Amino acid sequence: MSKEPDPLPLTALILAGGAGRRMGGRDKGWLMYREQPLIRHALATVQARAQEVLISANRSLEAYQSLGHRIIRDAREGFCGPLQGMLAGLDAMHTEWLACVPVDCPALPADLLDRLWQSRGDRQLVIAGDDSGTTPVVALLHGSLRDSLADYLDSGARSVRGWMQNIPHNLLRLTPEELHNINRPEDLE
Secondary structure, eight states, X not given: OOOOOOOEEEEEEEXXXXXXXXXXXXXXXXXXXXXXXXHHHHHHHHTTTEEXXXXXXXXXXHHHHTTTXXXXXXXXXXXXXXXXXXXXXXXXXXXXXXXXXXXXOTTOXXXXXXXXXXXXXXXXXXXXXXXTEEXXXXXXXXXGGHHHHHHHHHTTOOOHHHHHTTXXXXXXXOOTTTTXXXXXXXXXX
């Protein structure tokens, strides 16, 4: 019988704190996709290889707590975007590295965390992407980026790409199918 590999020295953060505007305001984490809530797909991607899993959520807190992982909330009110969740994750993690995945990308590969980890080289940031561009909410961040992110948010900026564009990073190539995200009700079919 083969032994499960040890967890990687990182914390996984599932970004589930969005407003779900294109979904009529519904909490995306609890939308059903292929007979499971989206949060279950995200957990299946990260929980076996992370030392700890954090869930960034701003509502449905009791439901998320029932999953058995630590829930973190944005420091600022009003659904200020994924960077708020990333900052909360950097503040809450007990490791040096934070792997981020959005709750609405149910086809991320099962070995995503291993691939992010192997792609880091000497960089403090790894961003996933395909031939059409990057998906910066699928990323691996070193804890040393925390102050840069806080300063960026304090300036009033909110763009994930805007913050990451000036940070030297490596790219993890994934397929468009792996990076497909659920943005509209028809994407759930």
